[in-house]
Each structure stands twice: as structure tokens, then as C-alpha cells.
Amino acid sequence: MSENIYLPRMATIKSMRPETIDVTTFQIALNGTNGESRFDYESGQFAEVSVLGVGEAPISITSSPTPPETLEFSIRRVGQLTNALHELNVGDKIGIRGPFGNSFPLKELEGQNMLIIGGGIGLAPMRSVILNLFDNRKKYGKIDIIYGARSPQDLVFKSEYEEWQNVENTGLYLTVDRGDEEWKGNVGLVPNFLKEINPSPENTTGITCGPPIMIKFVVQALAELGFTSEHVITTMERKMKCGVGKCGRCNIGGKYVCLDGPVFTLKQLEEMPSD
Numbered sequence: 001m002s003e004n005i006y007l008p009r010m011a012t013i014k015s016m017r018p019e020t021i022d023v024t025t026f027q028i029a030l031n032g033t034n035g036e037s038r039f040d041y042e043s044g045q046f047a048e049v050s051v052l053g054v055g056e057a058p059i060s061i062t063s064s065p066t067p068p069e070t071l072e073f074s075i076r077r078v079g080q081l082t083n084a085l086h087e088l089n090v091g092d093k094i095g096i097r098g099p100f101g102n103s104f105p106l107k108e109l110e111g112q113n114m115l116i117i118g119g120g121i122g123l124a125p126m127r128s129v130i131l132n133l134f135d136n137r138k139k140y141g142k143i144d145i146i147y148g149a150r151s152p153q154d155l156v157f158k159s160e161y162e163e164w165q166n167v168e169n170t171g172l173y174l175t176v177d178r179g180d181e182e183w184k185g186n187v188g189l190v191p192n193f194l195k196e197i198n199p200s201p202e203n204t205t206g207i208t209c210g211p212p213i214m215i216k217f218v219v220q221a222l223a224e225l226g227f228t229s230e231h232v233i234t235t236m237e238r239k240m241k242c243g244v245g246k247c248g249r250c251n252i253g254g255k256y257v258c259l260d261g262p263v264f265t266l267k268q269l270e271e272m273p274s275d
């Protein structure tokens with residue numbers, strides 16, 4: 001992290017890969033004074049991404065900290081800053097502060113089966129976990145990935161699914177809310193699909209990220225399947241602004257999402273006051 005946590009470091013956009021009509025994956029290289037092109041980070045952390053004259057926003061890191069050493073953000077157009085980012089081109093400069101927040105406790109989860117459940121752009125921080133698990137494949141049991149989006153066109157990282165499915169002892173289960181003539185996969189909501197797949201909770205931790213309404217019903221479905229709240233982990237990014245515990249926008253009771261999170265076990269969330 002830079003010494004001044006408020007000061008963005010300049011970075012260059014190396015590539016922009018369209019994922020859907022409104023989601024693009026940006027590969028970034030820091031213009032480090034010592035020649036470094038990225039900072040060290042862990043899966044689950046986020047950075048503040050800025051466009052000069054427009055503003056900045058907290059964005060989760062999409063790439064894995066494992067080699068090759070890249071820094072990627074998959075960003076959906078949802079407001080002024082993200083619209084401005086989508087208008088940029090390869091070679092343009094942006095600002096980056098970070099990395100911030102805690103991370104998924106992947107070291108502690110070694111030896112377990114991993115159940116990844118994502119919805120929409122919520123697969124962005126999950127992709128960092130998925131690639132990290134694949135790069136440490138022998139340390140984990142079965143990896144199941146359940147992912148859904150509104151339509152086939154809204155599924156992100158489509159170009160990587162074949163590779164993911166070919167990783168040993170890994171299952172990828174896709175669903176969409178509404179199919180089209182070409183869609184041959186499942187049609188239905190993620191929580192219902194999860195119950196149909198019926199994964200065993202034995203020695204398994206579920207990690208989920210997506211729209212709040214999906215998370216709510218995924219958590220209920222996991223409880224029905226026998227997952228305890230210590231073995232359900234989620235990441236929260238809404239409400240964050242400064243990223244460093246100063247603006248007070250992200251507090252839940254005595255916790256700050258930007259400092260104590262964004263990654264929480266369901267047990268930790270249950271112990272916080274409802275807001």
C-alpha cells in the first residue's frame with residue numbers, strides 16, 4: 001500500500017475485455033516508482049479506483065494473487081464513475097488506492113470442500129477465489145461453483161468456463177432467470193438451483209456473493225441443507241466510500257465494512273445489530 005492512504009497511485013489500463021453488454025474486465029498495471037506493476041493483495045480485498053475529475057469508488061479485485069501477477073477489476077456500468085471508466089481506452093491512466101479490507105480465509109479452509117455461489121457481477125470477487133483455489137488445487141477437496149445471472153447474456157467470465165470445468169474434482173453449475181432459444185442449461189433462481197443440486201455440508205464451506213436478495217435466500221437454502229453459520233462466508237461492498245475507516249458510511253454497529261470486512265462469516269453478521 002502507498003504510504004499516504006489517501007493518495008491514489010497512477011496506473012495504466014493494459015487491456016479491456018468485454019464480459020457482457022455492461023461489464024468489462026480491466027487489466028491494470030501500476031506505474032510504480034520502483035518499477036512495480038501491482039501491489040500485493042489477497043482474494044476478497046478491494047481497491048479504490050478513480051478517474052481524474054470524476055471521482056472514485058471501491059471495486060473488488062477480480063484477479064488472483066497467485067501468478068501470473070496481474071491486477072484485474074470486472075466493473076459494471078452503474079453510475080458516473082463506472083460509466084467514465086467504461087469510456088476509457090487501453091493506455092489511459094486511472095488512479096488506484098489500496099488494497100483495502102480483509103480477505104477470504106483460504107489458508108484456514110485448506111482440506112475442506114469449497115462451495116462457491118455467485119449471482120450476476122457478484123462472481124467478480126469469487127473469480128479471485130476460484131483461480132486461487134485452482135492454483136492451489138491439491139490443498140482443497142471438491143470445488144463446486146454455482147453461478148446464475150438474469151439471462152445467458154448477463155453471465156460473466158464465459159470464456160473461462162470450459163477451463164474451469166476441466167479442473168479436477170470441480171463442478172460448474174450455471175443457471176439463468178430467463179433462457180433464450182440457444183440456452184440449454186438450467187432456468188431458475190440460484191437459491192432454488194442450489195437446493196436441487198443439494199451439496200453436502202460435510203467438511204464444506206460455502207462462499208457467496210451476489211445481489212442482497214439472492215444472498216438472503218442462498219443463506220436460507222444453505223441452512224436448510226445443514227450448513228452452520230460458521231461455514232457460510234459472504235462479502236459485502238455496498239455503502240463503502242473512503243475505504244479506510246474515516247467517512248463512517250459503512251459501519252454496522254461497531255464494525256466497519258471497509259476495515260473489519262468486506263468478508264464476514266454468516267455467524268459474524270448474525271452477531272451484528274440489524275440496520
Ligand code: FES
Binds near residue numbers: 240
Ligand atoms: S468506507 Fe468510509 S468508513 Fe468505511
